[in-house]
Amino acid sequence: MVPAYSLALTVAVTAPLLAPGYLLLRDAVSTPRSYLTDAALGLTEAAPRALPQDFFVAVASHVVDGGLVVKVLLVAGLWLAGWGAATLADAVVPAAGMAGQFVAATLAVWNPYVAERLLQGHWSLLVGYGCLPWVAAAVLRLRASGERRSGWPVLFWVALAGLTPTGLMLAATVALACCLTTGEGRSRRWCAAVSLGSAVLGALPWLVAPAVSGSLASSQAAGVTEFAARAEPGLGTLGSLAGLGGIWNGQAVPPTRTTLFALVATAVLLAVVALGVATVARRPGGRPLLVLAAVAVVAPALMAAGPGLAAVDAVVRTVPGLGVLRDAQKWVALAMPGYAVAGAAAVVTLARRVPRGATATVCCLALIAVLPDLAWGVSGRMTPVRYPAGWSTAAALINADPRPVAVLPQMSMRQFSWAGRAPVLDPLPRWLSAEVLTTGDLNIGGRTVPGEGARARDVERLVLSGAGREELADAGVGWVVVEGGGPRLSLPVAYADDDVAVYRIGGDRPSAPYRGVAVAAHLVWLIALLVGATGTVAAAMTAGRRRSAVH
Template sequence: MRRSVGFWGVGESGRSTRWAGLIPAGYSAVLTALITGPLLGSGYLLLRDAVSTPRSYLTDSALGLGDAAPRAVPQDALLAALSPIVDGGLLVKAILIVALWAAGYGAAVLARALLAVSLGPQLVATTLTLWNPFVAERLLQGHWSLLAGYAALPWTALAAYHLRSAGADAGPRPSPNPVAVEADARTTSTDDSRRSPTAPSTRHGRRERHTRSTGRGPRWRRAISTGQQSTTVAAWGALAGCLAAAGLTPTGSLLAGCVALSTVGRRNLPGTLALLVAASAPWLAATALSGAGAEPSDPTGVAAFAARAEPGLGTLGSLAGLGGIWNADAVPDSRTTPIALVATILLLAVVASGIRAVLTAVPEDRAGLRVRRTLFALAVAAVVVPALASTGWGMEVMRWLVVEIPGAGLLRDTQKYVALAVPAFALCAAAGCRALAARIAARSTNAVEHQSVSRGGSAAIPVAVLFVALLVAPLLDLAFGVGGSVRPVHYPLGWQRVAEKIDATGDVAVLPGGMFRRFPYSGKVAVLDPAPRMLPNDVLQTGRLPVRGLTVSGEGTRAVDAENALLHGDSAQRLADLGVGWVLVERSTPGPLGDSAKTLPQLEKRYEDQNFALYRVPGDVARATETPGAHRIIAITAHLLWATLLIGGLLIAAIYRPIRR
């Protein structure tokens, strides 16, 4: 019988397989705890782009309806909806930790489903998925929600595999239960012996017609039919949940969408595309309603966000080693030394050891073979295309895309898409572990069971330990929050008091100018201003990003006009005309203040302490920029659709998952 693995990692062989399925889950939890250890304490994640706050609000910006492109939907709306119930900092840490655990465990389940590997190779797949430069760099950059999309990739591929297995292209059906077949054969033989010799075919014909008309027949046939239907329903539910989970950010939607659309097969493409659009509804609706995403992106961002070459590797080598993020400061210390070259060689050696096995045909599982080959092709493209995009002519193509095609700005950080290589890399590592263990077992033992030798026998665990060591040792500084860099912070009480004082309409302008801050409590690196998530009114942000000595412009002009009005010392009336009702001065961070000292005395001071000063703009604040109520209703409906897919899809996958005895 072809081996089957459920969506949660439970196989068909009973209690022992269930316990074996728990070991990769526990191992993934241990690695996740080693990586995120500091976050298990109290406090909030505040590191570069990562901003978690005790409470956030369902503002227009949280719904993606502000001036900036909707890059943080539906994650901001999710936190705004849940943070009144559960502390927002706890939510962000929980999502990040669960995402990393799911990524590692999903890799083990995918390897077991597509390769039928034993426990040792599964743990190797888990290790490669969690302990790699991509995870380290995205943690340091603060891309916690992108890692949720990363975690969905192996589960998306697994759902696609189950859909293909249940379809016409799955190859031969599983063999029936031999006991049931033998019993059915005996019954048929007995009936034949009692049949009248003058009418041997009449009774048989009536029996076949009865089976077709009533749907009753041999038990194994009904079981197969029921199992296939259950698998199909569960697979569609799992796919919906995975696409929604990945859709926590637009980039996550694109990552999971690439995996899903390339692996589900032609029969399932229309349904998959519909699910992808529904899972992307929050940012698609926000883009259409706000119009911000329709504006061309700043072409300066192409060079600023291009993949970066690491020491001794070049751009292609860095990407093949799952590194190469554009921000040279958001990398582990080990990646700034020749150790990066050693780590990449070891990683690629582990992956290369299993390429042949991953691409080799398995006659009884054509669906699995096609999924494996597709994932491998996707991995090659995920490394080669970003490398080409960092060349001179590649950047020219990218500049044309971001200027001429609305929304193409999502593609400028090309290193993000290296995540697509990880599922295939994990499969290759698992297959290589099994292949090496099988060679060792064949030479050192006289095992007579072919299956035991082919799976490596007793050599599988030692080889797995070797592979794990080769992957972990060169990147030891990933442990404990990437060397202690990813750790929680504690906000001063003044943030809460400022939020309580904002009790009237009008957007908030913030001083000093710029979007990034260096607070005494946030560490040495610049962090994204938490004001937009701390305050109940929309906070105007220019979207200007300082990257590699360049300044990448954002979308919209009103935030830029408001900041310039403050820095130039314009009148309070000018701020009111721009829709600014409040001005917050963050005193504990450096940054440009310009001539704002001329404007601030014209405002009404509402709160002041050593860290903050809050001012109310007097007079009538312009309401021309107010978002129409219909737009908010549409945006909220899109978010509810996304939440329905996430919760409903996972529930369907859990309820209808096939149970095999």
């Protein structure tokens, strides 16, 4: 029943996405088809933030429509979050029973973190988020049983979470924290070795790509202040984070979190969690999760204060590859396994006074009631869109002769009349088999946070200065695309309508070296994922046969 309940919650959130169309919302970009470009393999100037998800979607979209791939993965991520939280609760506080599992599932799916990351378009991060309770349960099982097959689930869930670098880092942190619990099975060192080994295999795509492309040489220190966690009304930064909210982008927030009602909602969530903390603290498997939850709330709050901002800035400038630390609020995901288990334990704490079913019902309804706008695509703000016909024509034209593409207007985010009110990342880099020159520049609160695309910035200046075809071709530009009905250029027109204009230039540039190395690193991740999945299924079947034999 719990998997079905988790799926029902997930559908209540993502129902609009079941309609035809493509997810196109801020950082979430899906297109009919993607390709194994240099960017998809991380072989560009930009830091490899979307590996190996771009590789996976590119491969999968050759078989299934790319829009469907992204929607299925997003739905699966949220479903896994609820089901996994219930599974973890059963492992840590089995006395909570099914009633407690329902509370854990509700808390994992229905919370501000999920709402805000959906609105920000972080679908792949939510896949990693959904893997966290499964990672915790797998490591705790390895510590407790020590069975030889118990290591396969750790490999699978860590690799799946590794669809994005942040997801991999979250999963590895949860795994290592759970290694510290007491147990009679495998030793802490063995569990840590399995966890770290799985993490390294999962991280190979984004460890190898910058090493061979040199993208780690670029700093991501700009924007540390802009990406810091944000205080919600009446809560302050620490209170917002404790309530699983506080994303840096105030536009990617459900309406109920923009008023003092956020205070009530946070109080309800924390009350559900607080009821079970003492019970969980008495369970060996629960203590590491509670400590991790506390750190996951306090650390981002400190990172948003003056000294914390200075420290993050210094770290990112010293080690450019750690620009992933800028968005501090996303690390609050680490609190979810502990929160979910504590929520489940609430029914145990009150069992002597209140029937378990009644406690679970009240807790689940309360969690949903204080965040009503998560339902139906966060109040309809997350709906699929359809691309204008001209975009398909333009993509087919360039894909027939894939040369480097310069795109206007400037900045990475776009505002399209046909894609809703929210800005979106340019879809073109994922729709073309050609290299698309992007600066990565972002406008946040009227301030431009520069990206790492120095070459794209130079080409942009050339185009805006009115450079002719020969000068642009010499700069390695094959095509110029103007999106959103922008100004017409004095260049040879290959296609134009009200939505997009394509200019044929004819320049070219060789592909990045080491493509074979980058592809090999991605294949290692994919093999680890498939081997882990096979081992997990085999372990589950063995456990099922043993239970049948006992009964």
